[in-house]
Amino acid sequence: MLEVIILAAGHGSRMQSSTAKVLHLLAGQPLVSHVLGTAREVGARRIHMVVGHDADAVQAVVSAPDVECHLQQQQLGTGHAVQQAIHNCDSESTVLVLFGDVPLIHRDSLDEVIRAASSGMAMLSSYVPDPTGYGRVLRDAEGAFQGVVEEQDATADQRRLSEINTGVLAAPAAAFCQYLERLTNDNAQGEYYLPEVLKLAREDGATVTVVQSDRALDCLGVNTPQQLEQLERLHQGALADQLMSQGVLIADRSRVDIRGALHCGRDVCIDVNTVFEGTVTLAGGVSIGANCIISNSNIGEGAQVHPFTHIEGAEIKAGASIGPYARIRPGTVIDEVAKVGNFVEIKNTHLGRAAKASHLAYLGDADVGSKSNVGAGTITCNYDGANKYRTVLGESVFVGSNSTLVAPVTIDAGGFVAAGSTITDNVAPDQLAVARGRQRNVDGWRRPKKPEETD
Ligand code: UD1
Ligand code: MG
Secondary structure, eight states: OEEEEEEEOOOOGGGOOSSOGGGSEETTEEHHHHHHHHHHHTTOSEEEEEEBTBHHHHHHHHOOTTEEEEEOSSOOOHHHHHHHHHTTSOTTSEEEEEETTOTTOOHHHHHHHHHHGGGSEEEEEEEOSOOTTSOEEEEOTTOOEEEEEOGGGOOHHHHTOOEEEEEEEEEEHHHHHHHHHTOOOOSTTOOOOTTHHHHHHHHTTOOEEEEEEOOTTTTOOOOSHHHHHHHHHHHHHHHHHHHHHTTOEESOGGGEEEEEEEEEOTTOEEOSSEEEEEEEEEOTTOEEOTTOEEESOEEOTTOEEOSSOEEESEEEOTTOEEOSSEEEOTTEEEOTTOEEEEEEEEESOEEOTTOEEEEEEEEESEEEOTTOEEOTTOEEEOBOSSOBOOEEEOTTOEEOTTOEEESSEEEOTTOEEOTTOEEOSOBOTTOEEOOSOOOOOOTTOOOOOOTTOOO
16 A cells, blocks of 8 residues: 655745745645645555644645644654654555655656665655755765765765755655664754665665656755746746647747646637636637636637736637626626627626627626627626626617616616616616716806906
């Protein structure tokens, strides 16, 4: 049986933040959640989370039936952290240790380490262009593994080594326990270092296998805001690459952010400075203009989203056109070939097929029939300060500019609202509703004058 221990108790002092390090976001998800997802992918039967710093907040994020949290009261090092959980593992299990601050560890690398652990202890190393801050892997003249030395304990020569400890380690539980008990904190940081167990095992003549990873993102840990930013950009670049290899046209890989799952059909174009959050589906032929943010929404075949548009929790059907500068809020359905223009906010509303709201409007809690036209400056008054009410427009309704529709109110099919009306009563099919002060033109009217002015 495979059990995974994830270390997530550290303070993360180098982040200089009051948020626990493992809760900082990468691609919109806490670092530790990425690791948790990977632990499940490799088939962990039980997951042990070592929490300490900001334990309640971390626990709230990772809480699940397959996760057990263990409190590390004082953060005395990675070896000490594993000691808090190991006794809860079955002695027959293989135990895999993952670090909550190494978020993009790949399942294939872990599979190799788990396989290697069937004959003893196994760790994952990697070569990185800048090994600063990592533990370096020490080897003898023949290349045999000697141990791991931490940056603070390393000599100048050792610091030049570029093979680093990724932190991933796997071992049979019983052997692991035995070496953990023998750890000391006799080092530069006065901490119980986890990689020391490998050295103890080697000194005992036990097999220690070092699996080398050649996946660029596998091993990158997050200790500082700079490392978080670098990892985010590398990860986003990889996600953009994946989409481009499926044919998606992305204007600039460094100016698109995918914070969740983005599914694209054929011939999708994505312009610069676009952010996708949660689960977003762009059907074939969709184009997303520059500076758009789209969250948890489906955009139908051939729909066009013009620049500076924000769409959240909405369903945009085929051929619709949205924006520029539109805000589409949760619960909205924009039907086929409908049009939403600039400075229009729509919430919890169904805009029917080929209906239009081309400029400067607020539609909240409304049903707009197909082919209806909502003029500039139209506002649904959906809220009386306590309750919300619906506005219903039938098919082919015309609402003149600057009208106020006081809900609950219904304008039946073919109804026509004169510009500047405040509609409080229902309008029957094909009626014209005029609800505004009548214009008077006053002859011989004299303008007011300032006191010093004379005729
Ligand atoms: C550690 C490794 C280093 C490796 C690097 C890879 C040790 C001693 N060093 O260094 O060899 O190259 O990771 O990224 O293992 N944690 C606890 N309790 C503690 C201390 C840490 O849970 O008492 C957790 C942290 O929350 C973090 C992880 O363990 O998720 C690693 O700790 P961190 O302080 O970041 O170690 P590094 O200095 O990165
Ligand atoms: Mg670290």
